Amino acid sequence: MKGRVVVLRAYQAPFEIHEYEVPDPEPGAVLLKMTQAGICGSDLHSWRGDRTQALQPVSAAGQAMGHEGNGVIAKLGKGVTTDWAGRPVKEGDRVVHWSITACGRCRSCARGFTNLCTRPPDKYPAPAGVWPYFTGTYADYFYVTPSRPFYLVPDQIPDASLSWVNCAMGTSAEGLDLARCGLGDNVVIQGAGGLGLCAAAIATYRGAARVIVVDRLPDRLALAERFGADHTINIDELDTVEARRERVLELTGGEGADIVMELVGVTELIPEGVGYLAPGGTLVEIGHVMAGRQFSLDPRSIIRGKSILGSSGYRHTLLPGLLDLMVKTQDRVPYDKIVSDQFPLDRVNEAMGVAEWAGKRTAPTRAVLTP
Numbered sequence: 001m002k003g004r005v006v007v008l009r010a011y012q013a014p015f016e017i018h019e020y021e022v023p024d025p026e027p028g029a030v031l032l033k034m035t036q037a038g039i040c041g042s043d044l045h046s047w048r049g050d051r052t053q054a055l056q057p058v059s060a061a062g063q064a065m066g067h068e069g070n071g072v073i074a075k076l077g078k079g080v081t082t083d084w085a086g087r088p089v090k091e092g093d094r095v096v097h098w099s100i101t102a103c104g105r106c107r108s109c110a111r112g113f114t115n116l117c118t119r120p121p122d123k124y125p126a127p128a129g130v131w132p133y134f135t136g137t138y139a140d141y142f143y144v145t146p147s148r149p150f151y152l153v154p155d156q157i158p159d160a161s162l163s164w165v166n167c168a169m170g171t172s173a174e175g176l177d178l179a180r181c182g183l184g185d186n187v188v189i190q191g192a193g194g195l196g197l198c199a200a201a202i203a204t205y206r207g208a209a210r211v212i213v214v215d216r217l218p219d220r221l222a223l224a225e226r227f228g229a230d231h232t233i234n235i236d237e238l239d240t241v242e243a244r245r246e247r248v249l250e251l252t253g254g255e256g257a258d259i260v261m262e263l264v265g266v267t268e269l270i271p272e273g274v275g276y277l278a279p280g281g282t283l284v285e286i287g288h289v290m291a292g293r294q295f296s297l298d299p300r301s302i303i304r305g306k307s308i309l310g311s312s313g314y315r316h317t318l319l320p321g322l323l324d325l326m327v328k329t330q331d332r333v334p335y336d337k338i339v340s341d342q343f344p345l346d347r348v349n350e351a352m353g354v355a356e357w358a359g360k361r362t363a364p365t366r367a368v369l370t371p
Contacts, residue, residue, distance in 0.1 A: 004371070006138035006348050007062040007128040008046055014349045015047070015065060020133035025077035028146030029132075032071035032095065036163035036339070036368045037137040038194070039355040040068045041265065042289050046125070047352045050290050062128040064136030065348075066369075067099045068167035070153070071142055084149040085320050094153040096166045096323070098316035100124065101148045115174060115313035121147045138348060140371045149316040156327045161335035163368045168194035168338075169322050172261070173202050174314035175284040179259045183207035186252045188276050189229075191263040192220035193357075194338050194366045195286065197227045199261050201333050204228030205325060212251055214244065220365060226334050241272050248276045256281060263287045267295040270308070280305040286312075341367040 002019045009016055025031045043065060073093050083089050102109050102117035109117050122145055126135035132143040144150050153162060172195050181187060187203045189196045192215035203211050205228070213224040214233045221232040231251050238244045249256060256278030262269050265287035273283045274297065285308060302308070326335055341364045343351035348369060355367040 003134065003140035004345055005128065005134060005136060005140075006065045006345065006369075008058060008065050008125075009062040010058060011046065012048070015138075015352070016062070017346060017348070018062075018128065020129070022134070022141055023132040023143065025075050025080075025143065026146070027078040028080060029077040030073055030080055030095075030144040030150060031075040031077075031134075032097070032142045032144060033074040034069055034071040034137060034139060034142055034371045035094070035159050036342075036370055037066045037069035037139075038163040038167065038339075039351060039367045039369070040167050041193070041287075042067075044352065044356060045290055048356065056125075059127050061130070063125040064128045064134075064139070065125070066136040066138030067124065068164060069137035069142070069368075070094065070096045070159070070162040070166070074141065077146070083152045084316070085151055087152045089152055094159070094162075095150045096153060096162060096319060097142070097144050097150040098148055098319065099166045099170070100313050101145065102316075103147075112315075115315050121145070138345065138369055140345070149319075151319050151323065154323055154327050156330065157323065158336060160339060161326065161330070164194045164198070164338055164366055165322060165326075166319065168366070169198040169202075170314035170318055171195060171286060171311070172199040172263075173318050173322055175199070175261055175286050175311040176202055176206065176259070177318075178309055178311050179282045179284050181206050181208060181259055184209045185258040186210045186255060186278070187212065188248060188257040188260045188273070189213045189224075189263065190261060190269050190273055191215060191287065192217070192224045192232075192365075193263070195263040196261070197224060197338055197365065199263065200224050200227040200229045201329070201335075202322075202325070203259075205329060210252060212248060212257070217363065219363065223334075223337060223365065226337070228333065241275065244272070245275045252278070258282070259284065261286065265289065267293045270295050271297045271301070274301050274306060274308065277306045282306070283308045285310050338366045339368050340364040342370050343367065345369050345371045
């Protein structure tokens with residue numbers, strides 16, 4: 001039996017679809033049949049050519065695309081009877097997998113930062129045409145290696161609310177954890193895409209006093225309010241940095257933000273976000289996954305105990321708790337509305353064009369491929 005895999009052969013070139021033999025899982029592994037695969041901002045970086053051959057070369061065979069998504073168990077490898085939380089699993093069960101892997105032995109892993117592993121056993125981006133072939137989520141199947149955690153999905157969560165959990169939601173939760181988001185915090189979120197919507201919901205249910213979301217698209221800002229934002233700021237209406245800073249101060253009673261989440265990947269937002277911070281506040285930088293970007297910052301702007309904290313990925317142990325949070329809050333939070341557009345796998349290039357936000361106003365919050 002063969003299955004399809006979306007392959008990047010060269011930057012700024014259309015994606016190709018290749019077919020490979022579907023493998024039987026080795027002992028400890030799991031083969032998933034993909035249900036949905038989300039188009040993440042990092043995938044758009046490859047599609048539009050932000051990544052370069054010099055900094056991140058693509059092999060002659062290309063690379064398998066996609067890391068975000070969910071599926072059902074098609075085959076279990078020998079010895080696999082439970083998920084990584086110890087719950088029994090069988091073929092046909094819905095699961096979400098960790099979007100990265102960790103060795104568990106390097107210094108970062110030993111200190112608990114498995115999301116910062118220095119020797120990950122599974123290469124990302126994964127080379128195309130190499131067994132087990134189905135190493136990206138833009139495919140009919142996804143091969144969960146023995147080193148990659150996966151978790152059973154509660155029955156109460158619909159498929160429409162799952163494709164972004166193992167990337168956008170986990171990444172937002174990790175950043176809020178690092179900043180120690182909790183009771184009484186003022187939180188400003190720059191960007192109301194998938195990451196920003198998840199961050200708004202998580203900050204709200206962690207007890208933040210005020211959650212403020214900044215974006216330019218009215219539909220996204222309206223959706224952010226349904227995800228828990230107490231206030232929104234439209235940058236087209238408040239079109240200067242100073243005007244937005246004054247509005248943040250007004251909304252926080254003159255105090256400023258305890259936490260700012262930069263989720264867009266626009267360099268100017270970093271010094272702007274620092275300007276929102278209260279003394280002792282933290283800007284969490286998540287959006288910049290590309291090398292070569294620079295910004296200018298007056299050092300005096302951070303000396304009153306302010307900090308800029310980088311956050312990358314998330315620890316897989318967050319996934320069960322996030323799924324439980326979704327079950328508990330899904331009657332109040334429209335998680336199914338994050339996915340705005342769906343495309344079959346063979347229309348992947350069209351889907352990327354619709355999801356593209358650079359240089360234009362992109363309406364979709366999250367586009368997905370549905371093999």
